[in-house]
Amino acid sequence: MDTLTIARPDDCHLHLRDGPALAAVLADTARRFARAVVMPNLRPPLTTVAAALAYGERIRAALPAGADFTPLLTLYLTEATTGEELRAAKAAGIVGVKLYPAGATTHSDAGVRRVEAIYPQLEVMQAIDLPLLVHGEVTDPAVDVFDREAVFIERHLAPVVERFALLRVVLEHITTREGVDFVLGARAGVAASITPQHLSMNRGALFEGGLRPHHYCLPVLKREEHREAVLAAAISGDAKFFLGTDSAPHPLRDKHSACGCAGIYSAHAGIELYAEAFEAAGALAKLEAFASHHGADFYRLPRNTGTLTLRRAPARVPDSLPFGDDVLVPLRAGGQVAWQVVD
Numbered sequence: 001m002d003t004l005t006i007a008r009p010d011d012c013h014l015h016l017r018d019g020p021a022l023a024a025v026l027a028d029t030a031r032r033f034a035r036a037v038v039m040p041n042l043r044p045p046l047t048t049v050a051a052a053l054a055y056g057e058r059i060r061a062a063l064p065a066g067a068d069f070t071p072l073l074t075l076y077l078t079e080a081t082t083g084e085e086l087r088a089a090k091a092a093g094i095v096g097v098k099l100y101p102a103g104a105t106t107h108s109d110a111g112v113r114r115v116e117a118i119y120p121q122l123e124v125m126q127a128i129d130l131p132l133l134v135h136g137e138v139t140d141p142a143v144d145v146f147d148r149e150a151v152f153i154e155r156h157l158a159p160v161v162e163r164f165a166l167l168r169v170v171l172e173h174i175t176t177r178e179g180v181d182f183v184l185g186a187r188a189g190v191a192a193s194i195t196p197q198h199l200s201m202n203r204g205a206l207f208e209g210g211l212r213p214h215h216y217c218l219p220v221l222k223r224e225e226h227r228e229a230v231l232a233a234a235i236s237g238d239a240k241f242f243l244g245t246d247s248a249p250h251p252l253r254d255k256h257s258a259c260g261c262a263g264i265y266s267a268h269a270g271i272e273l274y275a276e277a278f279e280a281a282g283a284l285a286k287l288e289a290f291a292s293h294h295g296a297d298f299y300r301l302p303r304n305t306g307t308l309t310l311r312r313a314p315a316r317v318p319d320s321l322p323f324g325d326d327v328l329v330p331l332r333a334g335g336q337v338a339w340q341v342v343d
Contacts, residue, residue: 002312003342004284008304009271009291011036013133013172013193013244015263016059016071018042020324023062025249028267030069032341034304037072037133037244037295040098045076045110049088068306072299074098074133078110079117083124095299096131096170097121101152103139105218105262115156122164131168131299132160136179137219146203149219150178158182161190170298173198173246175219177229183240184233191298193244194234196266196273197331202227213255214329217248218262234274234290235283242295245270251326266331268321272339273331275310279338309342 011029014036016022029036038059040046046055052073059071072095075085086097099118100111112118125132136157137148153171161169171183174192183192195217203221206212215221233241247270248263255261266273271291278287296303314336320327 001284003309004275004287004312004339005307005309006288007292008034008306008308009243010034010295010301010304011245011247011267011270012170012242012295012299013037013039013195013246014267015039015041015246015248017249018055018058021249021251022059024321024323024328025247025265025267026059026062027064027067029247029270030063030067031343032267032271032308034068034306035070035072035301037074037095037299040074040076041100041105041108046074047076047078047081047110049075049085049092049094052089052094053092072301076100076110077112077118077121077132079112079114081118081121083121086121086124086130087128090128090130094130096133097125098133098135100135101137101139104135104137108135115160119163122160122167126164126167129166129168131170133170133172136171136174145220146222149174149176153178153182161186168298173219173244174230174233175222176226180229180233184238186240191240191242191294192233193246193295194230194241195244195246195264196270196277197221197264198227198230199234199277200227200273213260214264214331214333216255216260216262217246217264220262231277231281235278235281235286237286237289239289239294239297241290242298243274243291244295249323249328251323252320252329253326255329264331265321265328268330269315269317269332269337271308272310272315272337272341275339276337310339311342312338313340314338315340
C-alpha cells in the first residue's frame with residue numbers, strides 16, 4: 001500500500017498558543033486535521049466563556065485562506081469556577097473543561113490544588129454532560145516523576161470516575177500500562193488520548209547521545225514496557241482510545257535554558273507520525289478509526305465527511321521552523337518521516 005485515504009482526522013489534544021506563535025503553527029494543524037480540541041492553558045488561562053470564545057475568534061482569524069478547520073474550545077478549570085460559568089460553556093458549544101493539577105505542566109499554576117475541592121463543579125458538569133479533560137499527574141514531590149500518572153489515577157481519577165458515574169472523562173496523553181489498564185477497565189464514558197511521541201519513543205530517547213531537550217514533555221516518556229502498552233491500546237481498535245497529538249510549541253530559547261520547558265512540537269507531521277507507528281505495528285488499517293472516528297464519537301460530533309490522503313514517501317523534517325521572533329525545533333528535526341500528506 002503506497003497511498004492511504006482516510007476520513008479527515010481530528011486532533012483531540014492540541015496547543016496553539018496565541019499571537020505570533022499561533023500564526024506560526026496553525027497552518028500545520030489546519031492542513032491535516034478538520035478539527036482540534038484546543039487547550040486553554042494560555043497566559044492568562046481561559047477561565048471564562050468570554051475569554052474562550054474570543055480565543056476562538058483569534059484562531060479563526062489566523063487561519064490561512066481557504067483552510068477548512070474548526071477549533072473546538074475548552075475551559076480552564078479552577079476551584080473558583082462557578083456552575084453558572086459551566087452552564088454557559090455548555091450553551092456556547094465549548095466541548096470540555098480541562099483539569100490541570102497546579103504546577104503539573106506549562107501554565108498550570110492557576111490549576112486545581114485539591115481535586116476534592118472541585119467536586120461541586122464536577123456535579124454540574126455531570127448534570128449538563130460537559131466532559132472533563134484531565135492532565136493526569138500528581139505534583140507531590142515525594143512521588144517519582146515516572147510514577148506520577150499511576151499515582152494520580154489511584155489517588156484521584158479512580159474516585160472521580162466512581163463517584164460521578166455519568167461524567168464523561170478523558171485521561172489525556174496516557175503514557176503508562178497503568179493508564180491503559182485503567183481506561184480499559186473503566187466504565188463507559190472514560191476514554192484516553194494518545195500522542196505520537198508516546199507511541200514511538202521510550203525514555204531512552206531523552207538521552208540519545210546526550211541530553212535531548214526536544215524530547216522532553218509532560219507526562220515524561222516512560223520505559224519501553226509502557227510504550228508497548230500504549231501502542232497496543234492505540235492499534236487495538238478499541239473506541240476508548242483516540243488521537244491527540246499534544247503538540248506543544250516552545251521557542252528555542254525556552255527549550256535551551258537552565259530550566260527548559262516541557263513540550264514537543266509534532267503538528268508539522270501530526271498524522272504522518274501516527275501512520276508510521278501504525279504501519280510499523282502492522283495495523284495501518286486501524287488508523288482511520290483511531291484518528292477520525294473514535295474522538296468524534298466520544299465528543300458526540302458528526303464524523304468528518306472529507307478525506308485526507310497519505311503517500312508513503314520519505315520526507316525530511318526541517319532543523320527548525322519560524323516561531324514569532326525565534327524558532328522552534330520540531331519532532332524528528334533533521335531526520336525523516338516515512339509518509340507525506342498529499343495536497
